[in-house]
Amino acid sequence: MTTVTPEREREEREAPEPGAGIRAAERSALETLRHGLRLSPEFRRGLGGTVVLAVLATLGKVIVPIAVQQVIDRGLRGGAPDVSFIRNAVVLCALAVLLTALAGYLMNVRLYRATESGLATLRTKGFRHVHDLSVLTQNSERRGSMVSRVTGDVDQISTFMQWGGLMIVVAGGQLVIATVVMAVYSWQLTLLVWACFLPLVFLLPRFQRLVARRYTAVRERTGDVLAAVSESVVGSAVIRAYGSEDRTAARIDTAVDGQRDAQTRAQKVVGLTFPITELVASVALAGVVLLGVELGLHGAISAGRLVAFLFLITLFISPLQTATEVLNEAQNAIAGWRRILGVLDSPADVADPEDGVTLPRGPISVSFEGVGFSYPGGAPVLHDVSVDIPPRTRVAVVGETGSGKTTFAKLLTRLMDPVSGRVVVDGIDLRDVRFSSLRERIVMVPQDGFLFDATLEENIRFGRPSATTEEIRLALTELGLADWLDGLPAGLDTPVGQRGESLSAGERQLVALARAYLADPDLLLLDEATSAVDPATEVRLARALDGITRGRTAVSIAHRLSTAEAADEVLVFQHGRIVQRGPHAELVEEPGVYADLYASWASATRS
Amino acid sequence: MPSQVSTAVMRQGLKVIGVAIRAEPRVFTAAVLSSALYGVMTVASSWALGRATEQVVLPAFREGRTSAGAMAAAALLIVGVAVLKALGVMGRRILAGVMQYRMQAASRRAVTRQYLRLPLAWHHRHPTGQLLSNASSDAEAAWGPLAPLPMAVGVVVMLVTAAVAILVTDPVLAIVGFLIFPAIALLNLVYQRKLSPLATRAQQLRAEVSEIAHESFDGALVVKTLGREDAETVRFRAKADELRDANIAVGKVRGLFDPLLEALPTLGVLAVLLVGSVRLQSGGMAAGELIEVAYLFTLLAFPIRALGWVLAELPRSVVGWNRVQDVLDASGSMEYGAARLDGRGPAEIEVSGVGYGYDPEAPVLREVGFGVAPGRTVALVGPTGAGKSTLTQLLARLIDPDLGTVRIDGTDLREAARGEVSESVALVPQQTFLFDDSVRGNITLGRDVPDERVWAALRLAQADGFVAALPGGLDTHVGERGATLSGGQRQRIALARALVREPRLLILDDATSSVDPQVEKRILHGLREGSARSTVIVVAYRMATIALADEVVYLEHGAVTDQGAHEELLGRCEGYRVLVTAYEKEEAERAAIDSDEEVVA
The missing domain is CATH 3.40.50.300 (P-loop containing nucleotide triphosphate hydrolases)
Known part of the structure; x- marks a missing residue:
């Protein structure tokens, strides 16, 4: 009666074309992001204050390396450590840490409030729009996929909004701050660290795309499982009446195994990608030790600064590691947004007219x-x-x-x-x-x-x-x-x-x-x-x-x-x-x- | 009280983990070993840095010179430890995933096997949405803790190693560690205790939001035709807002504890510096050792939270596990005997003293008894809600009677071996169900049936014409629930599915309601010509269908009120007469009114 063509078309449009240029894909991802953010004005509520808090929370993270440097260079200079100086420094730093934690708490609460309100609005908008679509469009969609537009797809955005979105700011800020502090200690060592990590900046997005592809496969296989299971539940009477339990079981097994294999394949890529940053960090660490000693021998850096530098590298790694996951979340969120926008953008082709006429009651012709x-x-x-x-x-x-x-x-x-x-x-x-x-x-x-x-x-x-x-x-x-x-x-x-x-x-x-x-x-x-x-x-x-x-x-x-x-x-x-x-x-x-x-x-x- | 509940949850959660370990001992062992390697190497990396500082960096600064050998050793040490650590991380993550996914797949298989095994009556008692989530999200949640578990075990190894390392380095500094790390663990515990009820509630609400959307979209046509979009949106919005508030509550707890958990190790490092400098002053330790311990603290700060992740997953896991277990433990699965229904030709049916109720308080069928001789066609007639469909399900042994027996060729259906009933009996239910498969697949259901026989069945069901016109013929996919076909087309394919099996008993439950009268007439004629092969029981309202029958069984309020030939019943059964002559009577009355009007005019 109805055709399946509209759904097919949409799926084809959504699927990334294999030959398409990366630039085009990235631009559309940005557009998706911009469009998606516009849909929920709540996201922007009090964003300025939240960002300020985020910056404060980030600043707190350089406290430890600075404290270490101060303790080694000033507190431990000469024969005996200057305990009173160290005590003052430690107390000051502890206060700063507590303030940082407070800033982090306030930031989180504001963030959760804003994003959850925005997501609730997004859900409701999507829900309403599904009802506004014509029966034709509704019938061409799988019921389950329409439901996931207002549930799972929105959830997919939430992690990014509550954590990932701001993490880009925080991680970016952390990189900048770490770089600045590192440069103050030694610009040569800073260059070395950047040289070690620069290849990662190019490598990680590639891995990320691979991971994303594997996860897309997982989602598809998961859809197969849901379809197979739901058939076995909804069609239970027919399956029994015709004794086709074994056949149904075989279909479910194929789907379940397919899902498990896809998950395992995805996990392998993730497992291989994850420790790469650590490996690179260790190379950077070793490099800093070698070059640092060399520089120290020429009097270009103090021992304390060199040790502090080693701590700063940890500070440098964590935003990079975070960036890997943020990219992942961003990709998820963009995929989620794309699907929600897919609903919201499909025109309610049978729409309620603006300034429509109200018919008076009575027999109708x-x-x-x-x-x-x-x-x-x-x-x-x-x-x-x-x-x-x-x-x-x-x-x-x-x-x-x-x-x-x-x-x-x-x-x-x-x-x-x-x-x-x-x-x-x-x-x-x-x-x-x-x-x-x-x-x-x-x-x-x-x-x-x-x-x-x-x-x-x-x-x-x-x-x-x-x-x-x-x-x-x-x-x-x-x-x-x-x-x-x-x-x-x-x-x-x-x-x-x-x-x-x-x-x-x-x-x-x-x-x-x-x-x-x-x-x-x-x-x-x-x-x-x-x-x-x-x-x-x-x-x-x-x-x-x-x-x-x-x-x-x-x-x-x-x-x-x-x-x-x-x-x-x-x-x-x-x-x-x-x-x-x-x-x-x-x-x-x-x-x-x-x-x-x-x-x-x-x-x-x-x- | 809440802590007691939590302890119970914890114990149950550990039990679930135990089940997984017993199921996949090798994968688990390998994952834990990898994770232990990771744990030891994490501690070792701080030790390596400490060594490098103490033996290479600081002497070089002190003495103003260094040797290439010492430098290379330091670099090699740092990188070597990192490579081992990376290997540990890789193994841990991949193997943890393998274990988790295997267990999930096993649960999904077990749960769906049970769905296929359990009787239809059990299915009637459980909402579709619940059964779906048992096999999907519950199976996933049950094995959720397996992902962070190896890491947590690795962390324990790491902590022990670290404790030893710090003790060896400096017993006084170790006291700082022994204060800070238990504090982190304790804070984590409090965190999870506070979080888990809130997270469970959010999870629950997420399911409720999904249910509302599912139901509302299912009824989209009704919502639209009655103009209830606004009201439905209000209903949805209310639930979405509840979910929002629950998520914000979760966020507040997370927002509080996350920064605290981050601050504690930092405070620990500061404490190490303070205590360490005092120790340095008294000559109890070297500067390099101080760096080593401080670095260790920054390294441990993050992994130690893995313990919390496992704890966080436990309540969800226990809920998921219990739901899965409820399905697996469900008893009352259909029992099969050993008898074979290997008679040839049409079946003989005997129903005696049958009672059945979905709700024991209100039985749907009471004391139902009748017999059908082989090859006869019987029409089941009765008003809406009389229990006809339930009776057809009993005849096909989709459900078992509470009282009485249903026999085919003298064999109680409950005595028949597995597969025997479905081999002999074909039921075409009122609600057509098609699989997301080709037309052929929907008719053969995986049996090896030659196309000629498929076409013959389609011809008999008057479906050959439109199937031949489909783009792919028999290979055309019908879509989810046969969505690409009209109601009448779906019914005719379902009919062909029954006919292709040449059943000894064919049961049609109002199976042509969406088919045009003319098409239906042709189907019925075809059936009559072929019906010599089978006994037919047909639920019908239409006279043409009833006319096909040799006999009529008339049901009212779940009991057989009369049985006999159509003419006999017309003569003696008031309810039957009213029902089957309703159209004629209506027409006659209208004719009378019309003629009255003419007279008046």
Whole structure:
């Protein structure tokens, strides 16, 4: 029915092209970052103060090397150590350390507040936007992947925002400070250290890209595992009924092993990359000892300064090591942002109009004016459909599977917009009607009436949140469902289970119908809404609806032609066109599609 | 009280770790040895620096000269120790990962095997989302501590080595170390105690946020058609805000303890300098040794926190492990007997005294009994919610009755050997389920069936036309849950899946509800022609389907009210008559009203 093309296209766009230049990829990463940050203004709240605190916290880290240098050069100069000097220095440094810790604490708290608020906003924005997408876009996405847009993908950003983002500042600051202090001690040794680490600056991003690729593989394999497991859970009845447990188990094993192998491969690269900085640091350390002694022999550096320098190298390594992980996190975050932006950037192609018209309540008229529709990349499913439905008429839509009935319903409720022509309600183009007004006046009951994991009452109230329990009871009574309600163990308080699965398929349809009825629309559209209900109940419902919809406009799509018999007018669809229209009594007399459908239905229902 | 809980968690967590060690002793040993190498070498690197300072740097400065040999030895010492340390780190990280991933994979396999083994009734009691997270995030969390574990063991080795090293260097300075390091460990413990309940709560909320999103997106069509996007967003926002607050609470604890944990070793170094200079003054130690100890402190500051990481993972691990274990321990798995259902031709069915309830308080079926002779077609008829679908599941032994028996060819289904029932019986459920596989794969389910037979089944199900028109024919992938097909198409493929097996008992649970009447008619005709091969039980409302049946079993409120030929039931069973003649009666009444109106007009 729907095509998978939009999803494929999106995935192709997201996937990095193998031949694409690095520059292009990096630029788009930066753009992603900028765009992503703009989405959550909370991130920037109080950022200035946070950065100042971060700088203070970083400054604290040079305390130890300076203390060591001071102690060795001044405290230990000459024969006996100057204990009182050392005591003062140590106390001063200890105070500075405590202040640093305080600055770190304040920075962290501010950071968590700002980022968590920003992420909550981002989640909600993403969630809302998924609902704003047209059904077409929604159906082309895997359910799980839409959920992860507002959960896992946002989490992926959080580590970067709470730690990585500022770490870039902190680590950068630390590098600068360490370099400055080191240069003050000895510019020659500083050059040596930089010379040792410079290759890393080029090497690490390469490793990082490799790691990122391996992690992408892990994510894909993890997706396979989830898909395989969910199939085994959701399809448990079919798997048992057909004894295909072994086959399912084999599929799961393949997925699980694939995931484990991908994880191991990723871990190997990480394991090899990680100690590289340490190795380089040891080379730098040895180099500093050699060159330092050489310089010392020429009187260019004191022993204390040389030893302090050794400590400063540790200070120099840690931001580099951090940088490795920050890069990793940044990559994760950018991937997460990209996926969230992928949702937020996909246009809500069926959008709520700005300054939309609010329709006054009352019986509603509908016209299709030369409406055509095709799914993206697919053949047309509706051709030039023109029809007027005057207020207060009850219309039945019939036709074979794939004749365009459901498309007609989706266009009428503006779940999709026509590709050509227009749909007009009360003289106004549907695209100009405010959503809130449209949803209030036109309500559709789909074939699979999804129920939420709540009680029966809460599910029915979903149609009109302000409804009282009495009104809900009354609605069920008016629909002739009071007996059914009384037969339920806990009445209105009966929990319906996940997706309503504690109820039978027919019962779910009853709830969905009651829910729509409670919404009290001016146009009620039933899309095979009672297909799983028994005939006696269906007839009872139809009769009840007959009375209720009197004075309203009603459109029903049905393959049970009893509905058509009761309608004022029947629209017969074939191959995306209305080929016959008129009251049942007339249509059934003329040779054509309807007469054939009716004959087959009649023979199926009569003894 | 909380500390008691924590102790229990700790004990349980260690038990879980023990399980992993017993499962992968070799990998664990290798990881720990690597980590020990890393630990010893970390201490050794400070010792190397101390040696270099004491024996090369300081003498050179004192004496104004040095030898190339001493310099080379110092450099070699520093780099050599670093290489060994790097090897240790590599081995530790890679092997820790291997162990963790192996255990996770093993848990995932075990859990999903159990899903496939446990009866459907068990599945009914557990929400889908929970089962999914048991196999994914819980299996992951259970083995979470394995990642930092070897490092933690290495750290213990490192601490012992360091303690010895400091003791050897200077016993007085060692006192400073023995004060600082336990303080760090203690602070870590307090940290994890404070953090873990908050982190657990955040984890819980994360799952809840995910559940809301899942449900809401699942019901997107309903949300949209009733214009409830705003209300749903409010519902989601409330949970997202709760999560935000929980995360901020976590952040506050982290934000406090992280800088403290960083400050403590720094204070330790300062203390070493102070005490060390006093010791230097009294001649108790050399300057190089002072540097060595101070450097050691800066080196130990970070790894010592690995102990905290393991502790931090423990509560999550225990929760995950318990959830996984609940699945693995779940009893009531379907028992199989040894009997074979190797009769040929259509099966004989006998249901007697069957009772079943999802909730024991409110049984769905009561005292259900009827028999079906081989080759006969029986229609199960009854109002919405009468228990028809439940009965079909009992017939296919997806569930076992609480009371009574279901027999095929005289054999109680519970006595049949594994695989026997699914070999003889094919159920087409009301809710179609397709695998994310090709059309062929969905029909054969991995069996070796020649394409001619697949096409024959598709023909019988009236699905050959649209399958032939699909871009890849039988090889076309149907997408997740068959998303690329329409409801009617999915139903017909599910029907072909049953027909291709030529079952001895075919059960159709309203299996053509999404199919057009004309198509349905053709399917039913095809079935009748082929039905000589099997006994058929069909849940139906439509007269055409009922007309196919030799006999009707009429259910009401979970009990068989009547059984017999269609005409007999029409004559004597009020409920049945009302149900199956509803359309006709409706039409007749409408005709009468119409003619009245004409008369009035």
